[in-house]
Amino acid sequence: xxxxxxxxxxxxxxxxxxxxxxxxxxxxxxxxxxxxxxxxxxxxxxxxxxxxxxxxxxxxxxxxxxxxxxxxxxxxxxxxxxxxxxxxxxxxxxxxxxxxxxxxxxxxxxxxxxxxxxxxxxxxxxxxxxxxxxxxxxxxxxxxxxxxxxxxxxxxxxxxxxxxxxxxxxxxxxxxxxxxxxxxxxxxxxxxxxxxxxxxxxxxxxxxxxxxxxxx
Amino acid sequence: xxxxxxxxxxxxxxxxxxxxxxxxxxxxxxxxxxxxxxxxxxxxxxxxxxxxxxxxxxxxxxxxxxxxxxxxxxxxxxxxxxxxxxxxxxxxxxxxxxxxxxxxxxxxxxxxxxxxxxxxxxxxxxxxxxxxxxxxxxxxxxxxxxxxxxxxxxxxxxxxxxxxxxxxxxxxxxxxxxxxxxxxxxxxxxxxxxxxxxxxxxxxxxxxxxxxxxxxxxxxxxxxxxxxxxxxxxxxxxxxxxxxxxxxxxxx
Numbered sequence: 001x002x003x004x005x006x007x008x009x010x011x012x013x014x015x016x017x018x019x020x021x022x023x024x025x026x027x028x029x030x031x032x033x034x035x036x037x038x039x040x041x042x043x044x045x046x047x048x049x050x051x052x053x054x055x056x057x058x059x060x061x062x063x064x065x066x067x068x069x070x071x072x073x074x075x076x077x078x079x080x081x082x083x084x085x086x087x088x089x090x091x092x093x094x095x096x097x098x099x100x101x102x103x104x105x106x107x108x109x110x111x112x113x114x115x116x117x118x119x120x121x122x123x124x125x126x127x128x129x130x131x132x133x134x135x136x137x138x139x140x141x142x143x144x145x146x147x148x149x150x151x152x153x154x155x156x157x158x159x160x161x162x163x164x165x166x167x168x169x170x171x172x173x174x175x176x177x178x179x180x181x182x183x184x185x186x187x188x189x190x191x192x193x194x195x196x197x198x199x200x201x202x203x204x205x206x207x208x209x210x211x212x213x214x215x216x
Numbered sequence: 217x218x219x220x221x222x223x224x225x226x227x228x229x230x231x232x233x234x235x236x237x238x239x240x241x242x243x244x245x246x247x248x249x250x251x252x253x254x255x256x257x258x259x260x261x262x263x264x265x266x267x268x269x270x271x272x273x274x275x276x277x278x279x280x281x282x283x284x285x286x287x288x289x290x291x292x293x294x295x296x297x298x299x300x301x302x303x304x305x306x307x308x309x310x311x312x313x314x315x316x317x318x319x320x321x322x323x324x325x326x327x328x329x330x331x332x333x334x335x336x337x338x339x340x341x342x343x344x345x346x347x348x349x350x351x352x353x354x355x356x357x358x359x360x361x362x363x364x365x366x367x368x369x370x371x372x373x374x375x376x377x378x379x380x381x382x383x384x385x386x387x388x389x390x391x392x393x394x395x396x397x398x399x400x401x402x403x404x405x406x407x408x409x410x411x412x413x414x415x416x417x418x419x420x421x422x423x424x425x426x427x428x429x430x431x432x433x434x435x436x437x438x439x440x441x442x443x444x445x446x447x448x449x450x451x452x453x454x455x456x457x458x459x460x461x462x463x464x465x466x467x468x
Contacts, residue, residue: 023287055337128414134219134467154467158339
């Protein structure tokens, strides 16, 4: 009998630092084969899917389509444990203000830009955009991916746009930067985060570990 | 709320950390991977590597270092030094860097900042500005480790690189660098107030109060230091505890 390793596919559509995500997943899940791939057939065969993404949403959507991966990602999001990171979260929604571009429309809602100069901290100092650094994530409800992670734990963020779900029941976590924004969403087999678990030290590794064990 | 970041900076030459790092029980004071792991354990928010390799023959060594560190240390890594073209940026990111710093090349060719940001995204592009005070309230941009005055106003240059697409500014006072007299708070505040992107203060840290001052008076979003951490005078954790006691938001 041939022992078949479980597989996790990291979707490679040419945007962002996939090595970081792959290294972090390899670190927490040595029992899995980590496939960084642009092949829809590999996505279809994988046990679980991670969609990272960096840079600008219009570029990400264009490249995703150019690679012929948009349909494969939508199918994966409907069928298997799915983790979206950063733009991989934003693209799940209907539309982004960034470049006035359509997303995959899996979730109802919009992607908005931080108003920048209009936001101030408690001391009245304008908040910088991008939102860059370690900020607290407040969990909306218990979820298997939050196992062992304290409410209000800090994760590493770097982004200028954030998601605004049309249905509040999607919200799995929120973060304060100026106003409170949605930093994690969850529904059925999908979990997606605005922060970078692969760059968030022990808390981020724990979240990835939770994802790799998740049986939705 | 968003935490202010503390960033240890390591000078790397041909794959070895130079200027020595003096942690208790460190097996190899020159091993970038082991040192990065220690800083991660202490709670460093990011780590910056400055590649000071002189010989172009040894340039690629930094790629292997970044790769090795990125396999074991899961916090943001910034790498600067010797970045000349967009291809250099891309190769460092592919090796596992999260952000790439550029300095002299950006001054000589500002379009590089725009081209790199367009290719890999602003969030990956850090422009390092080395500034020296030339008259009261005025600072100018220097290159080549503070030797060459480019006769460019540092505040104007900061605004320009932000407009070109830089995601962050690493601001070093060449007057204070190595002095242990604290950041140039006037310079830091002037740049932090001039741009809407995050500013990292650098140059001159000699004690923990200096770090706190960089945030409270200089309005820096992050503070970078080398020697106070390397020689074991303070741990990153001690620095954070000190800053928290002064009401500064930190990750502890």
